[in-house]
Every structure is written in C-alpha cells, then in structure tokens.
Amino acid sequence: MTWHSFRSVALAVAWRNLHNFFLNPALFIPALLFPLFFFTAFAGGLSRVDNVPGFDFPNGYTAFQFVFVLVQTAAFGGVFTGFAAARDFESGFARRLLVAAPNRLGILGGYSLAALVRWVFTATIVTGVALAVGMQVGGDGVDLFGLYGLALIVNVAATLWAAGVAMRLRTMQAGPVMQMPVFLTLFLAPVYVPLDLIAGWVHAVASVNPITFVFEAGRGFIAGEPVHVALAFACALALVALFSVWGLRGLRSAERSA
Amino acid sequence: MSSSLGTQIATLARRSIVRTMRQPASAIPPLVFPLVLLAVNTSGLDAATRIPGFPTDSYLDFALAFAFLQGAMFSTMNAGTDLARDIQTGFLNRLSLTPMRGAALIAGHLGGVLALALVQAVAYLAVGLIAGASVQAGVLGALVIFALFFLIALGFGALGAFMALRTGSGEAVQGLFPLMFVLLFLSSMSLPRNLIEIGWFRTVATINPVSYLVEGVRSLIIEGWNGEALGLAFAIALGLVALGVSAASLALRTRLVRT
Numbered sequence: 001m002t003w004h005s006f007r008s009v010a011l012a013v014a015w016r017n018l019h020n021f022f023l024n025p026a027l028f029i030p031a032l033l034f035p036l037f038f039f040t041a042f043a044g045g046l047s048r049v050d051n052v053p054g055f056d057f058p059n060g061y062t063a064f065q066f067v068f069v070l071v072q073t074a075a076f077g078g079v080f081t082g083f084a085a086a087r088d089f090e091s092g093f094a095r096r097l098l099v100a101a102p103n104r105l106g107i108l109g110g111y112s113l114a115a116l117v118r119w120v121f122t123a124t125i126v127t128g129v130a131l132a133v134g135m136q137v138g139g140d141g142v143d144l145f146g147l148y149g150l151a152l153i154v155n156v157a158a159t160l161w162a163a164g165v166a167m168r169l170r171t172m173q174a175g176p177v178m179q180m181p182v183f184l185t186l187f188l189a190p191v192y193v194p195l196d197l198i199a200g201w202v203h204a205v206a207s208v209n210p211i212t213f214v215f216e217a218g219r220g221f222i223a224g225e226p227v228h229v230a231l232a233f234a235c236a237l238a239l240v241a242l243f244s245v246w247g248l249r250g251l252r253s254a255e256r257s258a
Numbered sequence: 259m260s261s262s263l264g265t266q267i268a269t270l271a272r273r274s275i276v277r278t279m280r281q282p283a284s285a286i287p288p289l290v291f292p293l294v295l296l297a298v299n300t301s302g303l304d305a306a307t308r309i310p311g312f313p314t315d316s317y318l319d320f321a322l323a324f325a326f327l328q329g330a331m332f333s334t335m336n337a338g339t340d341l342a343r344d345i346q347t348g349f350l351n352r353l354s355l356t357p358m359r360g361a362a363l364i365a366g367h368l369g370g371v372l373a374l375a376l377v378q379a380v381a382y383l384a385v386g387l388i389a390g391a392s393v394q395a396g397v398l399g400a401l402v403i404f405a406l407f408f409l410i411a412l413g414f415g416a417l418g419a420f421m422a423l424r425t426g427s428g429e430a431v432q433g434l435f436p437l438m439f440v441l442l443f444l445s446s447m448s449l450p451r452n453l454i455e456i457g458w459f460r461t462v463a464t465i466n467p468v469s470y471l472v473e474g475v476r477s478l479i480i481e482g483w484n485g486e487a488l489g490l491a492f493a494i495a496l497g498l499v500a501l502g503v504s505a506a507s508l509a510l511r512t513r514l515v516r517t
Binding site for chain 1: 459
C-alpha cells in the first residue's frame, strides 16, 4: 500500500513535470541549448589548451570537456527541476498536492524522476553532438556505464538539493540560492585543465571539492584508464545521502506550511 | 509649467540610481559574479600562458577585460528589468500623463546604469590590481578603460531598455541574458583569436563585435597603447550606444502611443 501510493504520486508528479517541460519551448530549449553552448565554447574555443605542457589527457580536449559538460547537465537538470518545484509552490499547485497526496514522499520522488528523465534526454543529445564532432572515446562499455552512472548520481543529489531549497522558500526568487552553490561547486573544480595545472587558491579548493573526484573519475572512464573510482562514487553517494536528509526536511517544512 | 529637460533627466536619474543601489539583487550580482568567474578562469587557465605565442605571462592580466565586459552585460538586465517593472506597475502610464519628454525617460533610466558602472569599474580594477594585475597603459590607460566601459555599459543598458519598452516584460529582458552570455563566450575572451585552433570558432569570434570590445580593454592592460584595438573598440561601443538609444527611443514612442 505504501509503495503503491508512493509510486502513484511519484509517477503523477513526474508526468506533470515532464509534460510541462517538453511542451514548453521556454523551458525545453534553454535546457538543451545551454549545455551544447558550453560544450561548443569550451571544447571549441579552448582546444589549444591541450598543447599546454603538463596537459596529459590522452583523448583530446573535446573528451576532456565532454565530461565536465555531462556532469554539468546532470547537476543543472536537478536545479532546473527545483525551479519547477518552486513554481509549483508559488502557483499554489504544490500546496494542493500536499493536501491531496496519499504519500508525500512521492512528491520528492516524482521531482527526482522527472529530473532524471530530463537529464537522460539532454545527455543523449550532448553525447550525440560530441560523437558527431569527433570525440575520442577510449573506455569500453563498463567504463561508460560508470561515467553515466556517476553523472546520474550527481543529478539525483542536485535535484534533492534544489527541491529542498524550493520546499523551504517556496518562491521562484529562490532560484539563485539553488543555482549559485551548484555553479560554484562545479567551477571550483578542474574545469579547463587537470588539477595539477590549476594555480592559486582555486587549486586548494578544488583539491577538497568532491566534484573534482567525480570529474577525474569521469575523465578516467572516457579515457579507458579509470582513476579514483571508489572515491568518486563515495563522494557522489555521500552527496545524495546528505541532500536526501535536506530534501526530506524541506518536505516536512512545506507540510507544516500547507 | 513644465520643468526643463535637464531637471526631468536629473529627477529620473536620481530615482534610477537610488532604486539600483537599494536593490541588492540588482547591485550585488554585477559586482560579484564577474569577479568570481575572473578568479575561476584565472586559476583554471593560468597554464594557457605557456602556449607559444600567448601575449602575456599573466592570465589575470589577460582575463581582466572579461570581467569588464561581463559586468557591462549586467547593465542590460538592470536597465531592462527596472524599466519593464515601471511598465508592469503602471508607473510609465502615469508618467506619460505628465509633461515628461521621452529623451528624459531614457537618459534618466540609464543614469542608474552609469552609477552602477562606476562602482563596477572601480571594483574590477581594484580587485585586479590587488590580485597582481598591472595596466601597461598606466593611469591614463585606466581612465580610458573606464571611459570605454561606461560606453559599453550605456550601449548594453540602452538595448535592455529597448527590450523592456518593446515587450513590457521583465521575463523577456531576462531572456536576453543567455544570448549575451553566448556572445561573450563565442568571442576572444579566453584565448587570443590567433590561438583559437578550431576554424569555425575563430571565424565566429572574428565576426563577433564583443571580441573587439574585449580586445580594446585588454590592449590597454597587456600592451599599452594600441590605436587599432582602441579605435575598433570605441567605434563598436559608440555604434552600440547609437543603436541602443535609437531603438529604445522608437520603442518608447510606440509604447506611449499604445498607452
């Protein structure tokens, strides 16, 4: 009964969210174009960076940047779903949903499921474009499964973070609160060059940033030379655990206000 | 009895400046966001200075111009969003019942943009100098950077005002931001054009006017006085101002007729 009610609420919330997303060009097009734009700007504009002494990534700059963009799509897919949750609260829909849903955990599950489907769609397009422009993939099927699995976990963590914020603040004005920490976490990591080539205080921050290990493991997967795999998965899963608590407490906060 | 154009501009400019400074959401991101990206890019791309032919050995010097351009682009958002709010709340309708002249509205509105631009320019240059950057063109060069930055901010601000007057929607103005970001990233902001390896990207960066605005500011920081780079940058900035102000004036005339 509990599982059944969770499932029915989660599927209903996810379906509504995906329906809105895919039928609204104002939501759908930026979500698709932004990662492609970042991929183009970074992989295209900075490709000369792989000539820098010490840049030893074997599969070229396109593959190096692809991993960043893939993880970025995963993280921002979660954040954008948080925007949708905030919009639902602002319009009063979420309040009615909280009253009507037989299992409120299903609401959180529904947003997570919607974010996952949105990311799968975006990641498929980004991967297609990357392969079309000649990205070199050294890893085998298992490695790529690891790469996409890592990104998927990041997507879940980001959704739980953003949904937690949306359920606490319940306004679209919470957008920067959801977005900025994710943006900073992603960019205070080895985005343009490997960690060893980063200079200054950003190197110190990147050395302890969990997303650094996700990027390094992801780039290892695509090169077919996995590194830091256990550490990367542990970091990503720890983020999911942490933000599960954050999301659940956000849900409880929303319940109290409903 | 109607007040003079100067008084009208001063009154609306004062309102615009006070409103900009009173809204942290308008004033803080244009200050902080470009500096954060400057820090991230400088650290992340410092190794790029080792590419043969890179024009300076400090990526901070090279990237400082990017902060100015990104900061100027925020002017579009601020000017446009504030004006769109005036339209949405009916302030513009009420204003149109007074003897206020269209030129005063646009000029006054851009007053807030210029006030914030002054704070931005001082902050970017001060943070850059504290972090170790140097301006090869000296103190006079720094003043020329400020002048160029004001023109660019004015041009982008006028474009934001045009968008607001044309659509009357703050959301539509916000929708310009991704386009601005695309223009900025598809320019020579990260590497000099001659070092961009991918042919089509180099072509896009070459026809993108933002490249020449970046290069104008950058030339004063890393080279000293480069007449060609400065001439192109000032010509494009003045063109941007002329285009933005003309478009905003036309849109205002249409908006007031609709009203």
